Amino acid sequence: MAxxxxxxxxxxxxxxxxxxxxxxxxxxxxxxxxLLSAIPVLIGVTFLTFAVMSTLPNDTxxxxxxxxxxxxxxxxxxxxxxxxxxFWLQYWHWLVKVLHGNLGTTLEGGSVNHExxxxxxxxxxxxxxxxxxxxxxxxxxxxLAARKPNGIMDRISLxxxxxxxxxxxxxxxxxxxxxxxxxxxxxxxxxxxxxxxPVSWFKALTLPAAAIGFGLFAIYTRLLRADIVEQMQREDYxxxxxxxxxxxxxxxxxxxxxxxxxxxxxxxxxxLGGLVxxxxxxxxxxxxxxxxxxxxxxxxxxxxxxxxGIVLVFALVTVLGNLLADLAYAVLDPRIxxxxxxx
Amino acid sequence: MSEPLLMVDDLRVSFAMAGLEVRAVDGVSFSxxxxxxxxxxxxxxxxxxxxxxxxxxxxxxxxxxHGSARLRGSELIGLSDAELRKHRGSDMAMVFQDxxxxxxxxxxxxxxxxxxxxTHRTVxxxxxxxxxxxxxxxxRIPAAERRFQEYPHQLSGGMRQRVMIAMALACRPKLxxxxxxxxxxxxxxxAQIMELLLxxxxxxxxxxxxxxxxxxxxxxxxxxxxxxxxxxxxxxxxAARLFGRDGAVRMRYTRALLDAIPHxxxxxxxxxxxxxxxxxxxxxxxxxxxxxxxxxSAADDCRAKAPALVEHAPNHLWACWHPCENGGAA
Amino acid sequence: xxxxxPETLATPAPPSLPSLVSSRHLRAQRLGRTLRFWVPAGFxxxxxxxxxxxxxxYKLPSPTNGNIIYNNEAPFSPGHWLGTNxxxxxxxxxxxxxxxxxxxVSAATTAIGMVIGCTIGVVAGYAGGWVDxxxxxxxxxxxxxxxxxxxxxxxxxxxxxxxxxxxxLSVFAIPAFGRVSRGATIVxxxxxxxxxARLAGTRGWRIxxxxxxxxxxxxxxxxxxxxxxxxIILEGALDxxxxxxxxxxxxxxxxxxxGQQIMTAQPEYVLIxxxxxxxTVVSLNMLGDALRERWGVR
Numbered sequence: 001m002a003x004x005x006x007x008x009x010x011x012x013x014x015x016x017x018x019x020x021x022x023x024x025x026x027x028x029x030x031x032x033x034x035l036l037s038a039i040p041v042l043i044g045v046t047f048l049t050f051a052v053m054s055t056l057p058n059d060t061x062x063x064x065x066x067x068x069x070x071x072x073x074x075x076x077x078x079x080x081x082x083x084x085x086x087f088w089l090q091y092w093h094w095l096v097k098v099l100h101g102n103l104g105t106t107l108e109g110g111s112v113n114h115e116x117x118x119x120x121x122x123x124x125x126x127x128x129x130x131x132x133x134x135x136x137x138x139x140x141x142x143x144l145a146a147r148k149p150n151g152i153m154d155r156i157s158l159x160x161x162x163x164x165x166x167x168x169x170x171x172x173x174x175x176x177x178x179x180x181x182x183x184x185x186x187x188x189x190x191x192x193x194x195x196x197x198p199v200s201w202f203k204a205l206t207l208p209a210a211a212i213g214f215g216l217f218a219i220y221t222r223l224l225r226a227d228i229v230e231q232m233q234r235e236d237y238x239x240x241x242x243x244x245x246x247x248x249x250x251x252x253x254x255x256x257x258x259x260x261x262x263x264x265x266x267x268x269x270x271x272l273g274g275l276v277x278x279x280x281x282x283x284x285x286x287x288x289x290x291x292x293x294x295x296x297x298x299x300x301x302x303x304x305x306x307x308x309g310i311v312l313v314f315a316l317v318t319v320l321g322n323l324l325a326d327l328a329y330a331v332l333d334p335r336i337x338x339x340x341x342x343x
Numbered sequence: 344m345s346e347p348l349l350m351v352d353d354l355r356v357s358f359a360m361a362g363l364e365v366r367a368v369d370g371v372s373f374s375x376x377x378x379x380x381x382x383x384x385x386x387x388x389x390x391x392x393x394x395x396x397x398x399x400x401x402x403x404x405x406x407x408x409h410g411s412a413r414l415r416g417s418e419l420i421g422l423s424d425a426e427l428r429k430h431r432g433s434d435m436a437m438v439f440q441d442x443x444x445x446x447x448x449x450x451x452x453x454x455x456x457x458x459x460x461x462t463h464r465t466v467x468x469x470x471x472x473x474x475x476x477x478x479x480x481x482x483r484i485p486a487a488e489r490r491f492q493e494y495p496h497q498l499s500g501g502m503r504q505r506v507m508i509a510m511a512l513a514c515r516p517k518l519x520x521x522x523x524x525x526x527x528x529x530x531x532x533x534a535q536i537m538e539l540l541l542x543x544x545x546x547x548x549x550x551x552x553x554x555x556x557x558x559x560x561x562x563x564x565x566x567x568x569x570x571x572x573x574x575x576x577x578x579x580x581x582a583a584r585l586f587g588r589d590g591a592v593r594m595r596y597t598r599a600l601l602d603a604i605p606h607x608x609x610x611x612x613x614x615x616x617x618x619x620x621x622x623x624x625x626x627x628x629x630x631x632x633x634x635x636x637x638x639x640s641a642a643d644d645c646r647a648k649a650p651a652l653v654e655h656a657p658n659h660l661w662a663c664w665h666p667c668e669n670g671g672a673a
Numbered sequence: 674x675x676x677x678x679p680e681t682l683a684t685p686a687p688p689s690l691p692s693l694v695s696s697r698h699l700r701a702q703r704l705g706r707t708l709r710f711w712v713p714a715g716f717x718x719x720x721x722x723x724x725x726x727x728x729x730x731y732k733l734p735s736p737t738n739g740n741i742i743y744n745n746e747a748p749f750s751p752g753h754w755l756g757t758n759x760x761x762x763x764x765x766x767x768x769x770x771x772x773x774x775x776x777x778v779s780a781a782t783t784a785i786g787m788v789i790g791c792t793i794g795v796v797a798g799y800a801g802g803w804v805d806x807x808x809x810x811x812x813x814x815x816x817x818x819x820x821x822x823x824x825x826x827x828x829x830x831x832x833x834x835x836x837x838x839x840x841x842l843s844v845f846a847i848p849a850f851g852r853v854s855r856g857a858t859i860v861x862x863x864x865x866x867x868x869x870a871r872l873a874g875t876r877g878w879r880i881x882x883x884x885x886x887x888x889x890x891x892x893x894x895x896x897x898x899x900x901x902x903x904x905i906i907l908e909g910a911l912d913x914x915x916x917x918x919x920x921x922x923x924x925x926x927x928x929x930x931x932g933q934q935i936m937t938a939q940p941e942y943v944l945i946x947x948x949x950x951x952x953t954v955v956s957l958n959m960l961g962d963a964l965r966e967r968w969g970v971r
Contacts, residue, residue: 244431
């Protein structure tokens with residue numbers, strides 16, 4: 001992913017200068033280019049889904065009408081639902097509707113938009129909760145570990161990360177339930193409703209978030225720790241910082257960590273796409289009212305519009321994740337943000 | 344006669360590599376007077392950088408450092424890191440070789456300098472900023488207020504090195520160590536930076552240690568010269584005595600280094616008398632003189648016993664059994 | 674998943690500082706390194722032996738049908754050393770045969786992913802230009818495609834089976850290998866000796882075969898070990914949801930799913946398969962790390 005061209009920055013600091021900087025800025029170019037390339041990806045993904053679903057034998061109409069339906073009724077329903085058209089035509093109709101903001105109607109008759117609107121927040125909240133907490137904990141653990149490579153904290157962090165990487169979220173979820181919802185009744189076993197108070201929200205989402213977050217925590221810790229240790233051992237600017245008389249913690253946090261966070265943010269973005277699968281499964285285990293749960297139900301019903309709508313959302317999340325990764329670099333790394341000056 | 348600012352006595356630095364002991368610095372002694380400059384010359388692996396980093400406490404943990412180094416009377420060797428930190432950056436400071444890599448790329452230049460100030464002095468943010476801009480002016484960076492807000496990659500190589508110098512001078516150190524500070528720069532910029540260092544030395548009354556492999560640098564800018572080879576000092580004298588027309592270089596190695604400098608007066612297409620061979624393996628301790636394998640005039644006694652560093656002439660020490668006569672080619 | 678895109682995992686083992694280790698320390702380091710390779714490798718060999726060789730030697734009770742008289746036997750009962758579930762099916766043989774499935778599926782998926790994914794990735798990385806642009810788009814689409822959905826959809830439409838699981842998971846594996854191999858190829862392509870080879874007139878295919886592939890292989894192999902672990906977990910997820918290996922055929926995921934119903938009373942039905950799953954994947958990950966350390970891959 002070639003990021004950015006270096007721009008010669010004429011002009012001074014100050015309002016005019018910064019306005020000029022942003023307008024011609026590398027940041028906008030990156031965003032623009034990424035968004036443009038995202039469109040074929042989104043189309044590709046949704047098209048593929050349509051193709052797959054349509055080529056598989058499906059008896060949606062049959063399923064809706066039940067066993068007693070006559071072939072004539074089945075055919076009629078198929079026609080009404082548009083299921084007898086070639087799939088690329090079906091896709092085209094769908095696409096047109098989507099571009100008008102309408103994601104279609106589910107097989108049960110409800111609007112897909114509505115379904116998503118009701119259930120998307122729960123999923124997003126769960127994701128955010130898992131992500132933020134695991135990130136914070138990972139930063140703390142990585143910093144403690146990197147302080148003395150091969151020391152006690154470091155070995156502990158490596159062991160915990162290895163565990164986190166290797167556990168299946170669905171298996172871990174059960175461990176959590178047994179320990180924290182049954183033996184120690186701190187949390188509810190299932191979270192069908194998030195409740196209306198912050199406390200109930202917190203209680204409902206903590207175990208699911210932990211099930212997802214453990215793996216995330218492991219990845220982030222491993223990456224961050226390795227990067228920080230590498231900075232501390234190989235980079236010259238760290239020696240300069242020490243030569244200034246800075247205390248070791250300051251060097252670690254203000255210099256090494258700062259630079260390592262870039263790599264981490266990129267990884268978080270890239271990982272986002274893969275996360276949606278885990279979220280779907282965990283939602284099922286804990287009965288969280290999110291779109292993951294919806295997806296599984298939809299697949300069981302062969303509910304194409306609903307599936308397509310959710311797949312679209314998932315693909316959007318992946319694409320946005322990649323965009324975030326690129327963007328993070330462009331915005332945060334001053335070498336890209338400011339280019340090189342003429343001097 | 345004034346008390347030396349820095350007195351290094353029998354400094355030995357070794358570390359373990361793959362189970363073997365590596366003597367990077369093997370009994371080095373020198374001193375620097377306040378306001379004077381000392382050049383430490385040597386090839387890579389001679390121990391010149393390691394000795395100075397040992398003083399500053401910048402060597403990795405697990406390195407064995409023995410001997411004595413007194414800065415204004417206080418002993419540096421054996422101090423804990425916390426205690427050494429009080430000196431690092433305030434009494435003694437260091438400037439490094441590659442300013443492109445030695446500055447934090449994601450931190451503004453001004454912030455990096457202010458950090459140096461705030462580590463040792465309690466000052467408010469605006470006061471630190473004012474002092475930083477003052478420092479930028481001191482190292483002759485134009486448009487100091489603007490540069491304060493810029494990032495390292497926005498500056499040219501020479502300016503980055505000036506920033507490094509400004510960082511080092513933040514607390515007005517009494518001793519500045521320049522570790523190959525100009526090696527990564529082009530020749531014109533090199534001269535500018537050296538001139539700057541000398542002027543600053545005069546203005547601030549600092550002592551200067553110049554680490555380099557460039558004899559020419561030593562000749563032009565240093566008061567005293569120390570030549571190191573394989574962890575030991577092999578020749579030590581005031582610069583005036585070593586270089587120039589009545590140059591009295593004695594030790595064979597120094598002679599070889601001098602001869603290897605290309606001169607305009609040489610005959611066209613004549614081959615350059617480079618020093619053959621390679622620096623010795625630091626894990627192997629030779630019984631004789633460490634330069635003997637590469638020395639054109641090595642004799643049996645050279646290989647048998649290592650010559651000691653002795654003051655054979657006033658202020659001029661060398662370690663050689665068969666030194667050159669009167670600076671002429673051997 | 675929280676199952677990461679494997680290439681986002683960084684070097685875990687701290688780089689051993691070459692210059693500061695005394696000889697005693699060094700021996701301890703070397704011992705550690707040997708252990709880190711052989712302990713997980715040993716476990717894996719044990720697991721593979723248990724799943725594939727043991728049934729040939731010793732007749733195990735059926736993993737699918739059980740005698741309901743002997744249901745809910747506790748672990749270490751005679752004849753059923755891991756006990757039986759509520760239908761009387763022997764747990765140990767379920768683990769063994771479930772393990773067979775896990776290894777077969779993950780090996781097949783990883784092999785497919787490696788072959789197809791690396792082909793795409795190396796070609797894209799080496800050719801550059803519009804070829805790269807197009808192939809990268811294809812990889813992007815495949816990555817953004819939720820493999821889970823595909824697996825469920827296929828299983829739903831065509832009925833669950835091992836083959837379908839392999840196909841669905843390959844859609845996940847191919848772009849993963851594609852990305853990694855593309856990245857590695859680009860790095861190798863930039864190295865000076867590559868320019869030398871090109872200048873010497875070596876043809877494209879030969880360069881790829883003799884220069885690119887040997888250099889990216891260490892990274893690909895360590896990555897694939899990681900990948901196998903991830904696929905095992907994913908396959909388990911599918912079984913868990915009921916869209917993978919069809920019941921009553923044994924699989925670790927379905928064991929976990931079945932166990933969840935009586936989890937509170939008898940957690941061992943969930944714990945035992947989870948434990949085997951954990952040990953297998955940990956061993957794979959540790960082995961991958963040890964190899965990475967040994968081969969100096971980043």
